[in-house]
Amino acid sequence: MRIPYQTLLEKTCKILEKVGLYKDQARLTAEAICTASLRGTDSHGIRLLPHYLKAIEAGRIDPKAEFKFEQTGDSTGILNANHGMAHAAVATAMDHAIELAKVAGTGFISVKNSNHCGAMAYYGLRAAKQDMIGLAFTNATAKLKTFNAREPFFGINPICITAPMEGEEPFCYDASPTVMSNNKVKMYKERGEKLPKGVAADAGGNMTTDPGLSKMLLPLGGDLGGYKGFAMAMVADIFCSLLSGMPNGRDVSTMYEADGGNITDKRYLGQFVGAIRIDRFEDVVVFKRRLKETADEIRSMDKETSDGVEVMVPGDPEKKYKAAQIKSGLKVSN
Numbered sequence: 001m002r003i004p005y006q007t008l009l010e011k012t013c014k015i016l017e018k019v020g021l022y023k024d025q026a027r028l029t030a031e032a033i034c035t036a037s038l039r040g041t042d043s044h045g046i047r048l049l050p051h052y053l054k055a056i057e058a059g060r061i062d063p064k065a066e067f068k069f070e071q072t073g074d075s076t077g078i079l080n081a082n083h084g085m086a087h088a089a090v091a092t093a094m095d096h097a098i099e100l101a102k103v104a105g106t107g108f109i110s111v112k113n114s115n116h117c118g119a120m121a122y123y124g125l126r127a128a129k130q131d132m133i134g135l136a137f138t139n140a141t142a143k144l145k146t147f148n149a150r151e152p153f154f155g156i157n158p159i160c161i162t163a164p165m166e167g168e169e170p171f172c173y174d175a176s177p178t179v180m181s182n183n184k185v186k187m188y189k190e191r192g193e194k195l196p197k198g199v200a201a202d203a204g205g206n207m208t209t210d211p212g213l214s215k216m217l218l219p220l221g222g223d224l225g226g227y228k229g230f231a232m233a234m235v236a237d238i239f240c241s242l243l244s245g246m247p248n249g250r251d252v253s254t255m256y257e258a259d260g261g262n263i264t265d266k267r268y269l270g271q272f273v274g275a276i277r278i279d280r281f282e283d284v285v286v287f288k289r290r291l292k293e294t295a296d297e298i299r300s301m302d303k304e305t306s307d308g309v310e311v312m313v314p315g316d317p318e319k320k321y322k323a324a325q326i327k328s329g330l331k332v333s334n
Helices: 005-018 023-038 046-058 086-104 121-128 182-191 222-242 284-299 316-328
Strands: 068-071 076-080 106-114 132-138 159-165 168-175 269-277
Touching (some): 076 086, 086 132, 159 222, 168 284
Antiparallel strands (some): 132 159, 132 269
């Protein structure tokens, strides 16, 4: 069935308030979840709401958690999520980063004692809407196959960078250093579909197209350049785990019971967000215009391709999907 975005947002808010979240935290969480689905990242969107509700009921997530923010410098701070709803915690951290950046020019916040926070775009875009460059990273369960090894060490730790553009929604790169996310693999399994080749490996480190056998995901770069995707995951781990004091690498907790996790256990995840004032480096109007011109120049390349495939820049597919969803409503499973 399809539900208008605003209707889905309000329903999600009410559900989260009903299970104990404060009104402001429920709103931020609902926005993060529904925005992910609105932008076409349903693997991290509304389909995960039942999981979060189960985690609240089991005690993993504290719906009444009070976030504690400590400013540690002119442009730095730490936010203790206290095992609350991570979507609200990371959004709050970004808002603190933005406020610090307004004065200091930059703001960087480390988040600790957190949980799964969904798609990172929601947080990065909060900064872009304030004419700032946004950064948002998170660590995750060890699922990325280590380059030249047969087992994982780091999670598929996503990296998000956003920037405002003239005349359209911001530039947004939000991706994990793998071909596909673990939640998307689970969607393939739910639909009974085979995975594309080069996405996943089984428990022995052998490539598989069976989502039910997937135990780790292959890094970007394939056989020749997979060390690059692996390195990206390590970079995110440095920001999210080592700066926050949270477990890193193979010690990061497991999200799902099907993967060996315990829904009653706290996750102890870490995130890192940042905001950079563009006008401390360049005139904002000029920056936004040049980024728009850059994107349009790229989009105009090979316009008449034989297969009809468009040339895009990061964020374009999500913008197109969002526009269509606003008209038709969001597709939600019964």
